Amino acid sequence: MNEARFKPGERVRVLKAYPPGHIRTPHYIRGCVGEVERICGAFPNPEELAQMRSGLPAQPLYRVRFLQKNVWPDYAGAPSDVLEIEIYQHWLEPA
Amino acid sequence: MSDEQGKYRPLSYFQLMEISLRELLVEKGILTNEQVDAEVENMRSRTPERGAKVVARAWVDDNYKKRLLENGTKACEELGLDVPALKLVAVENTPQTHNAIVCTLCSCYPRMLLGIPPDWYKSRNYRSRMVREPREVLAEFGLAIPENTQIRVHDSTADMRYIVLPMRPAGTEGWDEERLAGLVNRDCMIGVAVPKGPRD
Numbered sequence: 059m060n061e062a063r064f065k066p067g068e069r070v071r072v073l074k075a076y077p078p079g080h081i082r083t084p085h086y087i088r089g090c091v092g093e094v095e096r097i098c099g100a101f102p103n104p105e106e107l108a109q110m111r112s113g114l115p116a117q118p119l120y121r122v123r124f125l126q127k128n129v130w131p132d133y134a135g136a137p138s139d140v141l142e143i144e145i146y147q148h149w150l151e152p153a
Numbered sequence: 154m155s156d157e158q159g160k161y162r163p164l165s166y167f168q169l170m171e172i173s174l175r176e177l178l179v180e181k182g183i184l185t186n187e188q189v190d191a192e193v194e195n196m197r198s199r200t201p202e203r204g205a206k207v208v209a210r211a212w213v214d215d216n217y218k219k220r221l222l223e224n225g226t227k228a229c230e231e232l233g234l235d236v237p238a239l240k241l242v243a244v245e246n247t248p249q250t251h252n253a254i255v256c257t258l259c260s261c262y263p264r265m266l267l268g269i270p271p272d273w274y275k276s277r278n279y280r281s282r283m284v285r286e287p288r289e290v291l292a293e294f295g296l297a298i299p300e301n302t303q304i305r306v307h308d309s310t311a312d313m314r315y316i317v318l319p320m321r322p323a324g325t326e327g328w329d330e331e332r333l334a335g336l337v338n339r340d341c342m343i344g345v346a347v348p349k350g351p352r353d
Contacts (some may be wrong), residue, residue: 068192074160082258082310082311083310084257084258084310086257086284086285086309087308095210098240098242098311098312098313099240099312101311101312104311117309119220119312119313121242121313123162126304126306130285134286134288134299135286135287135288135299136288136302136304138303139287139288139303139304139305139306140303140304140305140306140310141284141305141306141307141308142305143307143308143309143310144308144309144311144312144313145273145311145313
């Protein structure tokens with residue numbers, strides 16, 4: 059298992075990358091900056107599992123909270139509205 | 154193949170693929186028809202009443218609610234509800250925050266607590282718009298969220314599954330768990346509705 063690099067409350071940026079294959083990081087969130095809400099544990103990397111490999115070492119998985127207005131520049135709801143989404147560690151960098 | 158009204162319709166691409174794959178798996182001895190039937194039966198036996206039981210317990214027992222919010226999987230196991238192979242996260246509605254669940258990538262859903270997802274949950278319309286304009290989508294469900302209430306949308310994209318713990322309706326003081334559970338439907342636990350009490 060890879061060690062968790064980020065702590066709850068830390069600001070992180072989702073990588074703006076477009077590799078081929080089975081990716082569980084939705085396009086709309088790539089490049090966005092949010093805050094770690096919690097560490098969910100570590101799970102086999104789904105990108106590897108999809109290729110019939112072990113997915114090990116397990117990747118730390120985070121729930122990351124984003125302000126909606128930082129995800130959608132034209133977001134029309136309340137400024138405090140948020141989106142929370144699970145992101146694997148190898149998709150995150152410090153922000 | 155006939156639909157529910159008995160009208161003949163040709164098989165869709167995906168129906169044909171499902172039958173072909175299932176027959177191949179059975180033919181090659183990887184699965185038996187009995188195993189497939191048993192799994193289908195198992196899926197059908199899970200209904201939102203399971204989730205409602207969890208919600209009602211959390212409403213009457215503050216310590217249970219605390220444990221549920223800390224570790225959803227363990228709290229379900231306490232009630233004898235098996236939640237295999239994944240982690241359950243319960244998210245609590247409060248006067249300040251309304252939670253709603255979506256899976257934009259596919260249709261991840263807490264089946265062990267809510268059963269088979271409704272078709273709209275899997276629709277492109279819900280999946281793409283719930284993250285983008287949740288207030289409009291909730292309004293279409295008949296749920297108006299005040300501007301000063303934060304909406305927290307949970308995109309269920311990986312190994313967690315989510316259930317919304319709605320607020321207990323006013324006027325239900327002294328109700329027992331079974332009666333309370335009767336107020337909690339599937340949509341309340343996805344976050345596109347809120348439970349209605351005797352005063353609503």
